[in-house]
Amino acid sequence: MKNISEMTAGEASGIRYVLMDIDDTITSNGKLPAASYDALWKLHAAGLKVLPVTGRPAGWCDLIAREWPVDGVVGENGAFVFWEEPGPHESGGQAREGQACGGAAEARRSAPRLPVLRAEYHPGAVRNNHPVLLRVRERAFAEVPGLRDAKDQFARLFDIALDFAEEDPVLPLGAAERVKAIAEEEGAVAKISSIHVNIWMGEYDKLSMAEHFLGGRFGWRPEGPGRRGGGREVVFAGDSPNDEPMFARFPLSCAVANIRRYEGLIGNLPGFVSTKECGEGFAEIAGTILKMRSGYE
Numbered sequence: 001m002k003n004i005s006e007m008t009a010g011e012a013s014g015i016r017y018v019l020m021d022i023d024d025t026i027t028s029n030g031k032l033p034a035a036s037y038d039a040l041w042k043l044h045a046a047g048l049k050v051l052p053v054t055g056r057p058a059g060w061c062d063l064i065a066r067e068w069p070v071d072g073v074v075g076e077n078g079a080f081v082f083w084e085e086p087g088p089h090e091s092g093g094q095a096r097e098g099q100a101c102g103g104a105a106e107a108r109r110s111a112p113r114l115p116v117l118r119a120e121y122h123p124g125a126v127r128n129n130h131p132v133l134l135r136v137r138e139r140a141f142a143e144v145p146g147l148r149d150a151k152d153q154f155a156r157l158f159d160i161a162l163d164f165a166e167e168d169p170v171l172p173l174g175a176a177e178r179v180k181a182i183a184e185e186e187g188a189v190a191k192i193s194s195i196h197v198n199i200w201m202g203e204y205d206k207l208s209m210a211e212h213f214l215g216g217r218f219g220w221r222p223e224g225p226g227r228r229g230g231g232r233e234v235v236f237a238g239d240s241p242n243d244e245p246m247f248a249r250f251p252l253s254c255a256v257a258n259i260r261r262y263e264g265l266i267g268n269l270p271g272f273v274s275t276k277e278c279g280e281g282f283a284e285i286a287g288t289i290l291k292m293r294s295g296y297e
Contacts, residue, residue: 001273004254004288011252012292014232017220018043019210019246020282021238022054023166024194025256028278030166036279039286044069046290049218053206055191055198055242058082059155065117072217077191077198077242078209079125079158083217084115120216122209124202125158133160136186136199140179146171147179150196159200166195173262191242192265194258198242207245237285239278241265256281 020026026036043050052064053074061075065082072083137160140147146169150161162179164171179197183190190199214220214234222230236246237254241262247253248268255270258277263269274281 001255001269002271004272004274004285007252007272007288007292009292011232012289015048015235015252015289015293016233017049017051017214017218017235018286018289019051019053019234019236021193021240021243022052022056023239024258024278025237025239026052026279026282028280031279033279033283035283036286039283041069042290043286044071046293049214051210051213053078053210053236053246055159055161055193055196057152057155057161058157060152062117066115072213074206074209074213076125076156076159077200078122078204078206079200079202080119080121081209081213082117082119083213085118087114087116120213122202122204124204126201128156128158128160128200130201132186132188132201133199136160136183136188136190137162139182139186140197143182144171144175144178147175158202159198161196161198163196173265177265192240193242194240194262205245206242207249210246211249235285235289236270237282238270244268254285256285 026032040050049071050069051072051074052070055077056075058075058080061073061082064070064073065084072081074081140162148163150163150166153161164176164179176192176197180190180192183199188199188201190197220230220233231250232252234250235252235254236243236250237256238246239256239259244266247266247270251271253270254272254274256274256277258281259273274284276284
C-alpha cells in the first residue's frame with residue numbers, strides 16, 4: 001500500500017466516482033465527525049458521484065439516501081441500492097397555510113419537485129428469517145460467549161448482523177472468525193466488518209451491486225474494447241475484510257490507516273492508505289483527491 005500522498009494528479013483527474021464504506025471508514029468511535037461529513041459535501045460539490053457501500057441496514061440506508069450528499073447507497077453488503085430521483089411536478093393540492101386562495105394556482109406552479117426514493121433489490125437476496133440463518137444465529141450464540149445481535153438488526157431485511165465489537169464487551173477477532181466459520185459450515189455467506197459479522201443467503205456482495213448501479217444509473221462501464229479507464233474512474237475507501245472485493249477490483253482503492261489491524265485477513269490490499277484512522281483518514285483521502293484534481297486542471 002502506498003501512502004495516499006503518492007496518488008498522482010493524473011490518477012486523481014480520472015476519478016468520476018467515489019465509493020466508501022461507512023463504519024470506521026467515515027465514522028470515528030461510532031460517530032460521523034465533521035471532517036468526514038464535510039468531505040462528502042466537498043466531493044459532491046466537485047461534481048463527483050458519491051456512493052456509500054455498507055453493511056448497514058435498510059432502515060439506515062433510507063435515511064442516508066434522503067439526507068446525505070450522496071447519489072445512492074448500497075446496503076446490507078449488496079442486497080439492495082437506494083437512490084433519489086427528481087419527482088414529478090406538482091399538479092394540484094391545497095394552498096399553503098396563510099396562502100390567499102387567489103394565489104393557490106401560482107403556489108402550485110412554483111412548488112419544487114420533491115425527490116422520490118428509488119430502490120433495487122438483488123434478485124438473489126433472501127429474507128433474513130430463512131431457516132439457515134436462524135440456525136447459524138443459534139449455533140453462534142451457543143459457541144461464542146458474549147456474542148449478541150447488532151442493535152440495528154430490527155432495521156434489516158436480508159441479513160443478520162452479529163455484534164462482536166460495536167459495543168461492550170468487545171470480543172477478539174478470533175470470535176468473529178469462528179462465527180464466519182459456523183455460517184459457512186451451515187451454507188450461508190459471511191463477511192467480517194470492523195464491528196459485525198454479517199451473514200446472508202445469496203450470491204452477491206458489495207462489489208456486484210455497486211458495479212450494477214454505476215452501470216445502470218450513470219452508464220459506467222469497465223475497461224474493454226474501445227474503452228479506457230473504467231476501473232480507474234472509481235475510487236473506493238474502506239477499512240476491513242468485507243471490503244476486499246472492492247479493493248481487488250479498483251486499482252485506485254484506498255484504506256484508512258486502521259486497516260492495518262486486518263492485514264492478515266485480506267489477500268488483496270488497496271493501492272493507497274491514509275496516515276490517519278477512521279473519519280479523519282477518509283477526510284485525508286478525499287482532500288488529497290480534490291487537491292490533486294485541482295492541481296491537474
